[in-house]
Amino acid sequence: MGYDNHPTKVADLKVVLLGESAVGKSSLVQRFATNSFDNNRESTIGAAFITKKIYLSDENLNNNSNELKLINFQIWDTAGQERYKSLTPMYYRNANVAIVVYDLTDYQSLKKAENWVNELKLYIRDNQFENSSVSAKNSLTIYLVGNKLDLLSIKENEGPEFPLSLNNIQTYKTSALTGEGIDTLFNSIINDVTDDQFVDVDDLDFDKNSKNHKNSRNGLLVDLTAGRGGTNSSDGFTEFGGCSC
Numbered sequence: 001m002g003y004d005n006h007p008t009k010v011a012d013l014k015v016v017l018l019g020e021s022a023v024g025k026s027s028l029v030q031r032f033a034t035n036s037f038d039n040n041r042e043s044t045i046g047a048a049f050i051t052k053k054i055y056l057s058d059e060n061l062n063n064n065s066n067e068l069k070l071i072n073f074q075i076w077d078t079a080g081q082e083r084y085k086s087l088t089p090m091y092y093r094n095a096n097v098a099i100v101v102y103d104l105t106d107y108q109s110l111k112k113a114e115n116w117v118n119e120l121k122l123y124i125r126d127n128q129f130e131n132s133s134v135s136a137k138n139s140l141t142i143y144l145v146g147n148k149l150d151l152l153s154i155k156e157n158e159g160p161e162f163p164l165s166l167n168n169i170q171t172y173k174t175s176a177l178t179g180e181g182i183d184t185l186f187n188s189i190i191n192d193v194t195d196d197q198f199v200d201v202d203d204l205d206f207d208k209n210s211k212n213h214k215n216s217r218n219g220l221l222v223d224l225t226a227g228r229g230g231t232n233s234s235d236g237f238t239e240f241g242g243c244s245c
């Protein structure tokens with residue numbers, strides 16, 4: 001099957017990034033979206049919104065049904081500065097995935113990540129209480145990410161010791177600077193998307209004329225035309241909407 005074919009199934013995946021300021025949330029998103037890194041990134045104001053399409057190639061699928069699946073990542077990159085904290089529930093509400101980021105070289109940022117995980121657990125508990133039959137479509141999965149792996153020397157230990165409350169959370173180590181660990185993190189997120197999160201394209205108004213530039217990366221077909229918007233002072237976007245980055 002050729003990849004000029006259109007996807008047969010599509011899943012919208014709402015992702016939110018949370019964590020202390022300067023741990024590298026925006027840099028992780030940039031690495032994922034455009035496989036690039038910006039040394040002079042400015043702190044996010046409010047939140048930034050980025051979209052990214054990932055096509056799942058045949059070898060990613062556990063069946064021989066000639067299906068091409070598409071995951072539409074809708075990523076909210078929140079500002080880590082304390083003054084924006086009260087806005088954050090607005091972004092994790094209705095999210096499918098929360099990526100809680102800390103800096104592997106900064107113990108305080110791990111404590112902050114622990115606070116976020118506890119807040120998210122309370123949200124999940126209350127949400128499940130309200131909806132007794134929660135499907136994967138409307139549940140929230142937490143991924144804990146220690147970033148700046150490149151700053152840990154081989155001799156050093158594996159980063160700060162984990163508080164017990166974080167023991168049952170999936171954890172990953174990344175470097176937005178080198179790209180190490182980014183594919184592992186996002187492949188896990190993709191693998192955790194369940195069948196009931198996909199809808200048949202026949203049921204959607206899919207734009208059959210859209211042209212996507214696809215690139216093979218670790219078995220995934222990656223659409224390099226990521227869109228972004230939001231209020232990040234470094235790129236000057238002041239409203240939501242698609243533009244190339």
Ligand SMILES: Nc1nc2c(ncn2[C@@H]2O[C@H](COP(=O)(O)OP(=O)(O)OP(=O)(O)O)[C@@H](O)[C@H]2O)c(=O)[nH]1
Nearest residue numbers: 021022023024025026027043044080148175176177
């Ligand atoms: N060495 C190293 N530096 C990184 C890495 N990721 C980000 N940085 C740097 O850390 C600083 C903060 O990165 P950001 O991506 O802006 O951090 P943030 O968590 O989005 O910060 P806020 O927007 O304030 O919440 C920048 O100077 C980045 O260049 C990494 O993996 N390794």
